[in-house]
Amino acid sequence: MKQLEFKPKSKVREFLGEKLIALNAYAALIAILLIFVFIFKEAVPIFTDASVQEEASLDKLINKQEYYEGREAKWSWQPNSEVPKFSLYPLVIGTIKAALVAMLFAIPLGVGAAVYSSEFAPKRMREIIKPAIELLAAIPSVVLGFFALMVLATFLQNVLGLTFRLNALNAGIALGLAVIPVVFTVAEDAMTSVPQSLRNAAIALGANPWQISLTMVLPAAVPGISAGVVLGFGRAVGETMIVLMASGNAAIISASFLDSVRTFSATIAAELAEVVFGGTHYTVLFFIGSLLFVFTFLINLAGDIVLARLKTRLQGKPS
Amino acid sequence: MTIGxxxxxxxxxxxxxxxxxxxxxxxxxxxxxxxxxxxxxxxxLGSIVLGGIGTVSWEFISQPPEQGMEAGGIFPAIFGTVALVLLMVIAVVPVGVLVAIYLQEYTRPDSPSTRLIRVAINNLAGVPSIVFGLFGLGFFIAFVGGGIDSVFFPEDGPVWGQPAIIWAALTLALLTLPVVIVSTEEALRTIPREIKDASLALGGTKLQTIWRIIIPQAMPGILTGSILAISRGAGEVAPIMFTGAAYYLPYLPGKLTDQFMELGYHIYVMATQSPDVEATKPILFGTVLVLIILTLALNSVAIIIRSRMRKGRVHA
Structure with a gap:
């Protein structure tokens, strides 16, 4: 028996190897923590530093301000003007407007295509749809932004007779193109994970294919589809290059989707290169980054939880 | 209840x-x-191909830009993109593969530490790319680079503590880490239990089994993950805008601390900040076409490898 045992030297190597691999695995965990720490660290002066607070305290970021004496109080994002104005409100409006258009565009197309692909499509058609969606997902966002800037904006302007070439509608549609693959993939996955036994039971009760889809598969997959929509919304809010290139980037407060908008992500991208390291403007941009990070983090967490529960319920085991 | x-x-x-x-x-x-x-x-795709096909030629991809980007080629941007993603792959693939091996071979799928790592990976995949850019600036350039400078080069100006290709590549490596992990894990799951058992039964240790049996078997998955990561990395602009990309450089990057030109960033700057967009339009469309051919070709290769791998599992 003696010669079948491992040598002690090899045991040490095994131990070290395992510990190194384990240590490395926590790299992903540490990376997330580091991102947290380093984004938040640069945003902290908003709460602690008096000189930063003078221009950009929480009150000034959120509430209306009377920037010039005697003039009406308003929300305004003009970080480089003589009186720097750091109201986040116009950016919130812009972010929501662009993301809203994107979702209105992407939900019907993404969910519709997912229902077709999972429920109605002949096999050959499915072999076209899935690679097409993968293709769309693989297109770099700077290319989608370029398309919106050069082609889509001109088209929309000619058709609708718009004053502003670059606006929330234009950016939102291009953003929708980036969101469709997210919605499609998650929704389709949710529907195909409905077990065959449920479908068979419905067939045995005399249901038609479309009855199975609409009365059984869809209701069972609704949590998955909504998770896809939520994850898509997270993508729409975080996406940068498309809105930076296609939205016009004017921080306007208005209800019209045909006005230019400036989003959170585009503001960081457009302004970070020109700010003073550690200055007020720099701090506010990192604060916006923190908001984006927290927001997408929560959305992804919610999406993950919903999907995991759905899988457990449909298949009786955690995925 | 009665039957009707x-x-x-x-x-x-x-x-x-x-x-x-x-x-x-x-x-x-x-x-x-x-x-x-x-x-x-x-x-x-049609509008990009039609707009760019007339511009793309051997000269276009092998020559540097001329006359303030209104003529000439885009060779430095292609070179910078390739150098960037190569550095990124060197950083991300070993880490990603080891994380996948740890998750698949060393832990139970439902243990708290596995779940925690999985949640972290999923969320890493969902962090907006611009936030990675902020992180690259705040962590790699200011903290790591600035730290190196203050220890080793206190007399000189910033050497490491400024935008550079190494920091851009590391930022992208972090962004593409989930891609490599997910793809490698999928490959690890396809390896039959019997092969591992056979290796262990013959007296191979766990580490030997991983090194000699599991990693070679998982190679297609690792390759797929690497290619998808390259394709993703080559197309991302937001994370590199502040961490190393430059609009125009008269030289090619030769050191880790050099800045670089990059296709996606080149497109962004030319499309939004060029004084005469009409004059640069052909070059712009040509550059987009080159970028899109590059990323889609990489993706197709990855999809083909992956589908072969999946078929292999069915037959095995």
Whole structure:
């Protein structure tokens, strides 16, 4: 028996190897923590530093301000003007407007295509749809932004007779193109994970294919589809290059989707290169980054939880 | 509960007719969604190919820009992109593969530490790319680079503590880490249990089994993950805008601390900040076409390897 045992030297190597691999695995965990720490660290002066607070305290970021004496109080994002104005409100409006258009565009197309692909499509058609969606997902966002800037904006302007070439509608549609693959993939996955036994039971009760889809598969997959929509919304809010290139980037407060908008992500991208390291403007941009990070983090967490529960319920085991 | 009377045959027929016609509505509506997506994709790719095909030539991809970007080629941007993603792959693949091995081979799938790591990976994949850019600036350039400078080069100006190709590559490596992990894990799951058992039964240690059996078997998955990561990294602009990309450089990057030109960033700057967009339009479309061919070709290769791997599993 003696010669079948491992040598002690090899045991040490095994131990070290395992510990190194384990240590490395926590790299992903540490990376997330580091991102947290380093984004938040640069945003902290908003709460602690008096000189930063003078221009950009929480009150000034959120509430209306009377920037010039005697003039009406308003929300305004003009970080480089003589009186720097750091109201986040116009950016919130812009972010929501662009993301809203994107979702209105992407939900019907993404969910519709997912229902077709999972429920109605002949096999050959499915072999076209899935690679097409993968293709769309693989297109770099700077290319989608370029398309919106050069082609889509001109088209929309000619058709609708718009004053502003670059606006929330234009950016939102291009953003929708980036969101469709997210919605499609998650929704389709949710529907195909409905077990065959449920479908068979419905067939045995005399249901038609479309009855199975609409009365059984869809209701069972609704949590998955909504998770896809939520994850898509997270993508729409975080996406940068498309809105930076296609939205016009004017921080306007208005209800019209045909006005230019400036989003959170585009503001960081457009302004970070020109700010003073550690200055007020720099701090506010990192604060916006923190908001984006927290927001997408929560959305992804919610999406993950919903999907995991759905899988457990449909298949009786955690995925 | 009583069983209803059997329906008359004409009632059954009309019911079936009603079922068929109403069944056509959801089918048609969802088909319209598919057709719309395909049409948009066709218009998108078509307009780029038509706009760029006249510009792309050997000279275009092998020459540097001239006359303030209004003439010449895009060789430095291609070179910078390739150098960037190579550095990124060197950083991300070993880490990603080891994380996947740890998750698949060393831990139970439902243990708290596995779940925690999985949640972290999923969330890493969902962090907006611009936030990675902020992180690259705050962590790699200011903290790591600035730290190196203050220890080793206190007298000189910033050497490491400034935008550079190494920091951009590391930022992208972090961004593409989930891609490599997910793809490698999928490959690890396809390796039959018997092969590992056979290796262990022959006296191989766990580490030897991983090194000699598991990693070679998982190679297609690792390759797929690497290619997808390259394709993703080559297309991302937001994370590199502040961490190392430059609009124009008269030289190619030769050191880790050099800045670099990059295709995606080149497109962004030319499209939004060029004084004469009409004059640069052909070059712009050509650059987009080159970038899109690059990323889509990489993706197709990855998809082919992956589908072969999946078929292999079915036959095994």
């Amino acid at each position: 009377e059997p329906r008359s045959s004409s009632a059954t027929a009309s019911l079936q007719f009603a079922r068929k016609t109403t069944g056509a509505i959801p089918r048609t509506l969802t088909l319209v969604a598919v057709v719309l997506i395909l049409a948009i994709l066709a218009v998108l």
